Amino acid sequence: MAVEAQVNGKPVTFQGDDDTPLLWALREQLGLTGTKFGCGIAACGACSVHIDGEVARSCSVPIGTVAGKAITTIEALGTPTAPHPLQVAWIAHQVPQCGYCQSGQLMAAAALLAHNPHPSDADIDAAMTNICRCATYLRIREAIHAAAGGAAEVAA
C-alpha cells in the first residue's frame, strides 16, 4: 500500500501495510528520527507529532488513516533562524536532561499553546501527560509559561 500525505510541508508517500504506525514510517522511511519510540501503546508521548494541527501519538496512528493529512514533526517545529518560542524557552530554562522525551514534550506543548496561548497551571497539568523519566517537569512548566509570554504562575 502507498499512502500520500504531507510531512513538514512536503508531499510524501508512505509505503508498507496500512497498519504500520506513523512513527515508524516517519523514522524508517523519511529518516525523521527526532520523533521517538517510547512505548508503542500511546502511553508515554515520546512519539508526539501534529496531525492537521492536533497533537497525536504517532506510535498508535496507522498510516492507513493519515492519507491527505498534514503532519508536523519536531524537525519542523521551528527553524535554526526562527525557532519556535518553546524551543527558545526550553534552552533558556535548560529543560532537557537525557532529552529523549523532549521532542514529544515540545510537540505536546506547542499544540497546547496553539489552542490556549496563556495556559494556567491546571491547563498545563491536563495537557502535558507525556512521561519524562528524568523528571524535567518543573522546568517544562516554567518554560511553557515563559513561551506563553507571562511570568510563570507559582505552582501550587
Add this chain to the structure above:
Amino acid sequence: MKLRRRHFLIGGTAVVGAGVFSVWWGDHAALQRAKAMTGGPGQAAFGGWMTIANDDTVTVYSPHIDFGQGSHTALAQMLADELDADWAHVRVEQAPADYAFGNTALAKLFVPGMAGMPALAHLPDAVFSLIARNAPLQVTGGSSAIRATGQFSMRVVGAAARQALVDEAAARLNVPAGELTTAKGRVTHAKSGRSLRYGELAEAAAQRSLPDDPPLKTRDRFTLIGKPIDRLDIPAKVNGSATYGIDFALPQMRVATVIAAPVRGGKLQSVDHAPAMAVHGVERVIALDSAVVVVANGYWPALKGARALTPKFSDGGHGGLTSAGIFAAQAALIDAGKPDHHYGSGDVGAALAAPGARTHHAEYRVPFLHQAAMEPFAMTGHHHDGRLDVWGATQDPIQTRNLLAQFSGLPVDRVTFHPMIMGGGFGRRFPPYTQIIEQIARVAMAVDYPVKLIWSREEDVKQGAYRPQSMGRLQGALGHDGRISGWQSDYAQLADAESETVFPYVVPATARRHYKYISNQVDAFWRSVNSTQHGFYNESFIDELAHLAGADPYQFRRAHLPAGGRHLAVLDAVAQRSGWGSALPAGSGRGIALVESFGTICAHVIEAGVDPDGTVRLHKVWAVVDCGLTVNPRNAAAQVQGAVLMGLSTALGEAITLTGGAVDQSSFPDYPVIKLAEAPAIDVHFIESGAAIGGIGEPGLPPAAPALANALFAATGKRIRTLPIGRTLV
C-alpha cells in the same frame, strides 16, 4: 575483574581522604595511542583528554556518557577553568571506546575499595592506568564523574596544559614564565603588552612534557566552576537533531526485535519460525540460547513477526517464584538468624534487653524497581570484512566492546563500539547485564547486512535488571534519657549494603546484619543503588523511634547528630527552609529524612496530605544538599529535582512483581511513572561546605520515599512500611 558498585564508596573515601591527585599520563603506551586518536594536523593533543586546535577550539574528551546528568558540560567546565580557556571555544566529545581512554581516575576511586586496601591509592599512576585499560573502566555510574574524573583528571589536565602553554609562551617571548598570566584562552605578558593565543602556542606546547602534579586553583580563583553555565548538549535536544543509539541507520540495514525467556534463567526450547516468516516484511528468525529474534525490513513487521511466534521456553527451575514467596523466604532467612555479614559496634542485645528500655521493632518491604529509561535498548551491528562495528549506548563503552568481542568470537582489535547519546540509563545500561550486547553480537554475526535490534517497551520492562526486592527488620531501644540506646538492622537481599549505607546518628550500640537472598533476578545498580531501600528503612525507623520517644522527628534526629557536623547543618537548613513546626491544614503533614550517599549529604522535608477520598497529594518538597562544591549549580539542582521526583514516583506506585518466576508488568500503564500534574514544587538549596566533592546524580533520591512516608504518617497516623504506597491511602 568484577566491578562491584558497592565498593565505590569505600574507594572514594579512601582516595579522597588520601588526597591523591592524578598523574595519569604515567602510562606512555596508552598516552601515545590516545594522542594519535585525538590529535592531527592543526589539533594538538594534551594527554588523551583534550586537544587545542589552531583556531583555539578546545575539545574535551569525556570518558563518561552524558545521559542527562550534564556531566559532559561540567567536566569541561572543570578542565577549562584550570586551563583558563575561553568557554566560547570549548566543546566536548565522547571519548572513543578504546583502552587508551580507560578512566584512570575511576580506577583510583574504585580499585582501593574493590581490593579493600586503601593503601593501593599510593601505587604509581601507571598501575591505575593499566587497571583502567584492563578492568575495564569507562564506567558512568556511582555518581563518580565529577568527584573522580573531574577532580583527578580533568582539572589536572587543564592545569598541566596551561602550564605547558605558559612555558611555551615564555620561551617565545623570552620572558620569565612568572611574568605571564592566562585568561580566556590567551597568555599575556602585561609588562610588554604582548599576548599569544592558545591556538598559536598549542602545537609546540603539546610537545613539552606535562607536569605530573600541577598546582590546582583554590576555590576563590574559579572562573567557570560553580557557574550555572548552559549545557552544551541542550540545543540539539530541542530540535530533534540529537542522534541517540536508536536513531542510527546504515544503508541496507534491517531492523530486528527480540522476545526472551519470560522467566529469567529459562532457555529457548523450540520455536516454529513459520508464523513470523508469514508476516509481510519478515526476513529471518534467529534462535538464540534464551531468546528468539525476528529480522525484518522495519520495526513494525519485526514486532508483528515476533508476536506471531509461540516459542517454548524452559523456566530454569524458577517457575514457582512469586514476590510473596520472595518476602517469605527473606523473612525465613532473618528468622533463622544466621547473617552472612555482620557489622556494628557496642552490645545491641544488651541495649534491647536493658531493664526499663523502651523497645520497638518494625518490618519494611520494598519491591523490585525498574529503571524505565525512556529509550528502549537499541543497537546496530554490522559484521563486514572480518570486523564488527556496533553503534549504541551503554554505561561503559570499553567493557561493551570487550563483551562484543567475546560474543562475536572476534579479537578485540577487530571490534569497534561507537558510543552514542543515550535516552536515560539510571543504572540499567551497565554492560554485564545489558543483554542486547550479546544479542546484537550474535545477530550481526549471523547475517550479512547491517541490522538494528530494538527492544519493545514490553521487553524492556519484563527483561529488566532491577533494584532488588528487599526486606528490612529494624529493632531499637530508647534509654531512660529518651535517646536511642541500641539499633539493629537485619536485612535480606542479594548484596551486602554495608559500604554504601552511612548511618549518621550517634548511637552507642548498632548492628547491621545482611542475609543473602538469591532470586533469579539480576542484582542491578538502580539509581542510588542500596541507598534507596536502606534510606527508607533507617529514616522510617528513626521517625518511629522519635514518635515512641514523644519527640519531634526533626529534633529527635538533631539530638543524635554530631554537633557542628555537616549532617546537622543539612538537617537544620532543610528544617529552617521548610518552616518546620509551623501550622498545616488538617489532612496534611510534614516528613523529614536525611541520607548520605556517594559522598553527598541530602535531607528532604516533604509536605503531603490525603484527600477525604484517600487520594495522596504531594504539596511541596524542600531539598538541602551538601556535595562539597557544586560545579554547575543549575544542573546540579536539576539532578536533585529529578532524583526527588523519581524517588516519589517509586514510593507512590512503582513495583516489579513476579508470578511463576516471570515479571507481571509490561509497560507504563502497569509500571506507572510520575507525570507532570503530580510533580510538586521542589525547593533545592546547596550548602557549599568546602568538603570533598560528592556525587550529585543519585543522592537526591534516597530521602524522598521515607520523607513522604513520614509526612503521610504525620498527616494520617498511618505508618507506611511497605512500598509502593499507592496513590490512594485508605
